[in-house]
Amino acid sequence: MSEQPDFSIRIDQNKFLPQGGHEVHAIVTVESAGAPVAATGTGTSAAEVIIIDTSGSMDYPRNKMTSAIKAAQAAVDTLRDGVNFAIVSGSSRATMVYPRAEELIPADAHTRAEAKAALSRLTATGGTAMGAWLTLAGRLFARHPDGIRHAILLTDGKNQHESPEQLDAAVAQAVGRFVCDCRGVGTDWEVAELRKVASALLGSLDMVASPEALEADFRAMTEAAMGKAVADVALRVWTPQYAKLRFVKQVLPSVEDLTGRRADVDERSGDYPLGAWGSESRDYHICVEVPAGEVGREMRAAWVKLMLGDQVVASGNVLAEWTDDEAQSTRINPKVAHYTGQAELAENIQVGLQARKDGDLDTATARLGRAVALAHQSGNEAIASLLGKVVDVDDPATGRVRLRKDVDKADEMSLDTRSTKTVRTRRGEG
Amino acid sequence: MAICPAGHSSTATDYCDVCGARIDGAASAPSASVPSGSAPVTSHLGTPAPGTPASGVRAAGEACPDCGAPRTGRFCEDCGYDYAVGGGRPTPRPPEAAPPPSAPAPPPPPAAGDPDEEDPVTRDWAPPKAPPPEPPATDWAAVVIADREYYDRVVTEDEDFTFPPYSPSRRIPLSGEQVLIGRRSASRGITPEIDLSEPPADPGVSHTHAVLLAKPDGSWTLVDPGSTNGTTVNEGDTPIPVNVEVPLRDGDRVHVGVWTTITLRRLR
Ligand SMILES: [Zn+2]
Ligand SMILES: [Zn+2]
Numbered sequence: 016m017s018e019q020p021d022f023s024i025r026i027d028q029n030k031f032l033p034q035g036g037h038e039v040h041a042i043v044t045v046e047s048a049g050a051p052v053a054a055t056g057t058g059t060s061a062a063e064v065i066i067i068d069t070s071g072s073m074d075y076p077r078n079k080m081t082s083a084i085k086a087a088q089a090a091v092d093t094l095r096d097g098v099n100f101a102i103v104s105g106s107s108r109a110t111m112v113y114p115r116a117e118e119l120i121p122a123d124a125h126t127r128a129e130a131k132a133a134l135s136r137l138t139a140t141g142g143t144a145m146g147a148w149l150t151l152a153g154r155l156f157a158r159h160p161d162g163i164r165h166a167i168l169l170t171d172g173k174n175q176h177e178s179p180e181q182l183d184a185a186v187a188q189a190v191g192r193f194v195c196d197c198r199g200v201g202t203d204w205e206v207a208e209l210r211k212v213a214s215a216l217l218g219s220l221d222m223v224a225s226p227e228a229l230e231a232d233f234r235a236m237t238e239a240a241m242g243k244a245v246a247d248v249a250l251r252v253w254t255p256q257y258a259k260l261r262f263v264k265q266v267l268p269s270v271e272d273l274t275g276r277r278a279d280v281d282e283r284s285g286d287y288p289l290g291a292w293g294s295e296s297r298d299y300h301i302c303v304e305v306p307a308g309e310v311g312r313e314m315r316a317a318w319v320k321l322m323l324g325d326q327v328v329a330s331g332n333v334l335a336e337w338t339d340d341e342a343q344s345t346r347i348n349p350k351v352a353h354y355t356g357q358a359e360l361a362e363n364i365q366v367g368l369q370a371r372k373d374g375d376l377d378t379a380t381a382r383l384g385r386a387v388a389l390a391h392q393s394g395n396e397a398i399a400s401l402l403g404k405v406v407d408v409d410d411p412a413t414g415r416v417r418l419r420k421d422v423d424k425a426d427e428m429s430l431d432t433r434s435t436k437t438v439r440t441r442r443g444e445g
Numbered sequence: 446m447a448i449c450p451a452g453h454s455s456t457a458t459d460y461c462d463v464c465g466a467r468i469d470g471a472a473s474a475p476s477a478s479v480p481s482g483s484a485p486v487t488s489h490l491g492t493p494a495p496g497t498p499a500s501g502v503r504a505a506g507e508a509c510p511d512c513g514a515p516r517t518g519r520f521c522e523d524c525g526y527d528y529a530v531g532g533g534r535p536t537p538r539p540p541e542a543a544p545p546p547s548a549p550a551p552p553p554p555p556a557a558g559d560p561d562e563e564d565p566v567t568r569d570w571a572p573p574k575a576p577p578p579e580p581p582a583t584d585w586a587a588v589v590i591a592d593r594e595y596y597d598r599v600v601t602e603d604e605d606f607t608f609p610p611y612s613p614s615r616r617i618p619l620s621g622e623q624v625l626i627g628r629r630s631a632s633r634g635i636t637p638e639i640d641l642s643e644p645p646a647d648p649g650v651s652h653t654h655a656v657l658l659a660k661p662d663g664s665w666t667l668v669d670p671g672s673t674n675g676t677t678v679n680e681g682d683t684p685i686p687v688n689v690e691v692p693l694r695d696g697d698r699v700h701v702g703v704w705t706t707i708t709l710r711r712l713r
Binding site: 071106107108138140141175176254255256257258283305308312313314315316318332334336 | 459460461463464465466467473474590592593594680696
């Protein structure tokens with residue numbers, strides 16, 4: 016563990032509550048500094064499984080398959096020596112592409128070349144059963160329980176050849192066994208379905224509209240995985256007697272509700288798994304309900320600790336103090352306000368797009384309009400520009416918009432996929 | 446060990462282990478961070494307070510966890526709840542939802558995805574020219590392919606059928622009352638609409654192998670009138686029963702012979 020990065024926790028909040036107030040909000044920033052393992056070439060072991068959809072549709076157009084192969088080859092090139100890896104091909108079932116045996120193999124010049132050759136022979140046939148792919152990946156990782164365990168899953172279609180229950184069961188089995196970044200290529204896949212997989216497996220979700228862009232994306236994902244220094248970090252949150260932890264959400268780099276992921280540690284503490292960690296910073300929004308206290312009283316509303324196994328590597332306090340000074344208690348912490356807005360932004364986009372699909376145009380206009388206003392206020396330019404492809408904006412400040420009639424499916428899916436991506440507070444705000 | 450204003454004994458000396466109240470004499474904590482390496486499970490930011498049992502000057506205004514009455518002292522005036530020891534009568538714990546299992550789950554059963562297992566056959570693509578999504582089910586096509594996965598599943602090593610190296614997929618529009626799947630025979634006067642004697646001729650298909658029947662509602666059903674090798678649907682193991690109509694839906698796959706998969710596609 017000598018290679019482990021230096022972690023720190025920072026809490027942003029306004030601890031002052033009015034008399035009778037009992038809801039405490041705080042933004043927890045977890046940051047790490049220190050050389051990633053990739054740079055030193057030592058330390059934590061790593062395992063990587065690349066899952067490529069080889070269903071029949073990957074041939075339509077053909078460049079999906081050829082681009083996926085190139086992308087996977089680029090990812091293989093990015094694996095550092097000694098990383099245990101495998102390539103899996105996914106259709107109605109999962110098949111080993113490389114190595115042939117159901118195991119991971121250490122990367123070196125020879126195995127990388129063999130893997131790339133095996134990839135070049137892949138053909139597209141059959142259906143889509145992602146649960147089977149994840150199950151095979153889980154078995155491969157099972158022999159490498161320590162260290163970084165990362166998978167990339169690429170698909171172009173809906174999970175047609177399994178029931179939703181089968182997929183859910185496979186995902187549930189995979190939780191905690193590996194982190195999985197998911198990518199959809201083309202416009203025939205289901206955003207909500209893939210989001211469920213990525214989210215449960217603590218991975219990112221993105222849409223790669225043009226097959227040609229896959230290669231750079233795969234390289235970036237693999238590099239990021241190679242840059243992770245520790246696996247299986249958890250946020251431990253202690254709350255006092257009679258308090259209720261209302262939610263724990265990741266809010267940067269994307270909105271992810273972790274509330275349901277809690278594993279109780281003892282009566283008052285629970286762990287929220289955060290996956291692997293490299294040299295990076297993530298923000299979490301936590302909300303605790305405490306029994307209202309007397310003016311002048313101060314309490315610890317939550318004690319937040321970053322856990323690496325049994326070791327506490329950083330901690331921070333979320334406080335509550337009751338005051339009769341309204342100027343103090345009505346102040347909203349700018350970071351809390353910002354991320355509340357970002358979460359609301361994501362929700363409005365998802366609800367708005369669904370309403371649009373369902374033909375409820377009034378709701379769609381209202382929700383997407385609200386999203387435009389939130390994106391504008393928070394300076395989330397990426398989302399604002401994606402929204403501009405789905406609605407015509409009359410006034411970004413108030414969110415007055417008109418739904419566009421001629422919306423490209425790819426633009427709509429890309430907005431849906433990226434709706435949860437957040438930005439930091441603007442300079443000077445937080 | 447410190448005692449909090451409510452009377453709990455606490456290992457942490459800044460805020461109570463139990464109720465979170467700041468312990469008398471402790472300095473207000475910064476929302477601080479602990480550098481890596483040091484691993485304080487408890488913090489020592491303040492000095493331990495002398496053992497002040499709770500008679501609640503600071504804690505007044507709190508509501509009784511048992512009955513909700515405002516707190517006036519160590520004991521609740523309404524129900525006798527003891528704030529110091531958290532009791533007096535059974536104290537309800539805040540309901541805790543059953544947590545999802547955290548740590549690595551046990552290995553999954555060797556189920557789906559096992560390469561030794563049989564090999565389902567499917568084809569998941571819509572025709573390159575995506576049809577408009579809308580209206581009723583009147584126009585259908587059958588997409589016929591030589592299907593490697595199906596072949597791998599049903600053909601054993603001692604059988605001498607070579608999978609065709611080149612086999613373009615064919616797309617046959619469905620029309621009329623019935624569509625025959627089989628092999629052409631001039632002598633018997635059989636000319637199936639889906640003719641699997643066309644190269645690459647599937648050696649496992651009977652002359653009259655199966656029939657697709659148009660239903661009044663625009664859908665199609667499948668009937669096997671008694672083919673030699675049987676007909677399976679959607680990677681099934683068991684052939685469909687002879688002379689029984691099996692309803693088909695968009696995307697359903699019909700497997701016949703040693704490598705043929707026919708996928709039904711609704712065009713509009
Ligand atoms: Zn206490
Ligand atoms: Zn009471």
